[in-house]
Amino acid sequence: MSGILTRRALITGGAASAGLLLSGCDQVAQVPAFRKILLSGDAMNQGLQRALSDRAALAPEFSEAQMSPRFRVNGTHKPVNPAYDALLAENFASYRLQVGGLVDRPLALSLAQIRGIPARTQITRHDCVEGWSAIGKWHGPLLGTILKAAGVRSSARYVVFTCADLMDGKPYYESIDLIDAFHPQTIMAWALNGHALSVGHGAPLRLRVERQLGYKHAKYVMKIDAVASLAGIGLGKGGYWEDHVDYDWYAGI
Amino acid sequence: MPIDAALPMEDAAPAPGPPRPAIYRHRASTRLWHWVNAVTIIIMIGSGLTILNAHPHLYWGAYGANYDHAWLHTPRWPGFLTIPGHYNLAIARRWHLLFALVLGFGLLSYMIVSVVNRHFQRDLRVRAKELSARHLWHDLKEHLAFRFHDAANPGAYNIFQKLSYVLVVFGLIPTMIFTGLAMSPAMDAAWPWLLDLFGGRQSARSIHFIAASGLVVFIIVHLTLVILAGAWNEVRSMVTGRWTVPDEEEA
Incomplete structure (x- = not known):
């Protein structure tokens, strides 16, 4: 050769x-x-x-000077849903956050009630699965406070968020486990950068689960359910993107 | 390095004169890691380009999105370079994040084995005299003459080989791993020093791209030199471990 x-x-x-x-x-x-x-x-x-990190390890928080000058809107800009339009038209006066599933005391909270719950303010980085990041100041009660008020049963393993934006005619949904649900930075945010959430950012209420990527941070949250298993919900993989395009359910990376 | 008994070269055309000596040059751990990495790096680059296509803008600092200043806009990487061959961010991430484990734990295992079997100390240790201007100049001239081996000690790596392997093993691949981890929101919570180290998540993402580009350059140079040094002999040595000492006249 x-x-x-x-x-x-x-x-x-x-x-x-x-x-x-x-x-x-x-x-x-x-x-x-x-x-x-x-x-x-x-x-x-x-x-x-999970093995390498403390369950309660906090996502980095920033100062006001470190915030993005403009926080871009991504995903749904405005839900195409007549029921949402009706809520928006009356500035969410009849909006009720339903909290149910494996809880002892199902709740239906008005926006005024949610705004009355002691809140956390956190300036955190939002990381999109696409690669970009934006830093903003979020404000709202801990999800843990709401779940404790509802009395989550010991049989529950996950929390499922059902949203007002429809994807292929069905509500967007997402889910997290109880470690993230009771994490001290996991909040139901109703304000961004000092103003009530805009429609683009998920009015009236969205999830902030700061140690995971953006698609986990469900916007337009209508219903929170504590469940024992994700099977039987949607296509069973724990979220719209997980069900339809094989996004990872655990979006910590 | 011990020189084994000359091996008969059954797979080569009969050469005139006596058969050239063969030496056992690459240990099994080195060969295994080499080929696992060869596959892994191609998968990481292909899936990485798909992920980059999702947002082809790079920034410095903690944040960076459409309205912010990007220092680099990357071109759209064509399907024949990406994994998968069509745009699918979810599947690209599945490839990338699974093989990231192979890359990371592969490097860790290789490092442990190579310290224990003294591969690093024997073959990669850069000695002060090798960095003298005279030695560097001499090796550079040898390279330009396509002579890559010291006839007196043919199994040893030359200084440019050593420096490039050290740069890849201890510099570029660890940088890829740690900048990759710095992009993980959960790891940023667990190990906040990752952000301090790289100057924020978007800086880490930019450095991830730059280090990946460095690896691509290394791969091109590496393959070019393999071909110039005698492709068949070099590839075979990375498969069987046995490497025939090249005939300097021919080289």
């Missing part, structure tokens, strides 16, 4: 195998057994991160 032939063969072979690897990944990702492995990275990263 001459040197030149070897070189050519190797260059061609190397380029071809890199190309095959790139395109082969798409083929392999369709094989059910491998897809299962591919999708198991979510649970592995969750387990590792």
Whole structure:
């Protein structure tokens, strides 16, 4: 075998195998057994991160000087939902946050009642799954305060948020586990940067779960349910994006 | 490095003269890590480019989004370079975050093994005299003449090899791992020093891109030199561990 032939063969072979690897990944990702492995990275990263970190570790907080000059709106800009339009038209006067599922005392809280609950103010960084970040000042009661008021039963494992924005005709939904639900920075925010939430940012109420990516921070929250399992809710993967495009349920990374 | 008995070269055309000696150059741990990484890095670059396509703007500091000043707008990476071959951020993230574990724990294992078996101390340790201007100049001239091995000690890495491997093993790959972790909101809560180290999440994201570009340059130079040094011999040595000492006349 001459040197030149070897070189050519190797260059061609190397380029071809890199190309095959790139395109082969798409083929392999369709094989059910491998897809299962591919999708198991979510649970592995969750387990590792939970093992490495304190459950109560706080997301970094910032000063007013470090805030984004302008906090962009992402995802739904305005829910296409006549029921939401009606609530918006009367400035959410008849809005009631339903708190139910595995709780001893189901609640229906008006916006005035929610605003009356002692609140936390936190300047935190919002990290979108796409890669950008924005820093804003969020204000609202701890989700834990609301859940304790409702009396979450010991059989509950997750908290599910059902929203006013409709995706393919069904409400957007998201879910987190109780570790994040009772985390001291997990709040139901009703204000951003000192003003009541705009429609784009999720009026009247949105979740802030500061150690996870943006798509977990459900906007337009209408209902909070404590549940024992995510099976049977939506397509069973714990959220709209998780169900429909295989986003990770654990979005801490 | 011990020189083994000359091996018969069954897979090469019969060469005139006596067979050249072969030495055992790469240990199994090095070879395993090399090939696991070769696959992993291609997957990380391909899936990383898909993730970059989701928001092809890079910023410095803690925050950065559409209204903020970006220092770099990256081009749209075409499907033949990305994993998957069409835009799917969710699946690209699945590839990236699963193989990030392979990259991270692979490096950790390789480092532990290479300290224990003294691969680092023996083969990668840079000695002061190798950094003298005279030695660097000499090695540079040797490189330009396509002579990559010291005839007196052919198994040893030359200084540019050492420096580039040290840069990759102790510099670029760890930077990729730690800037990657700094982009994780949960890790920022667990290890806030990650943000102090890189100057904020968006800076970490920019450094992640720059270090990845450095790895791409390394891969190109590495493959070019493998070809110039004798591709068949070099690739075979990374598979079997055995490397034939090149004939200086030919090289």
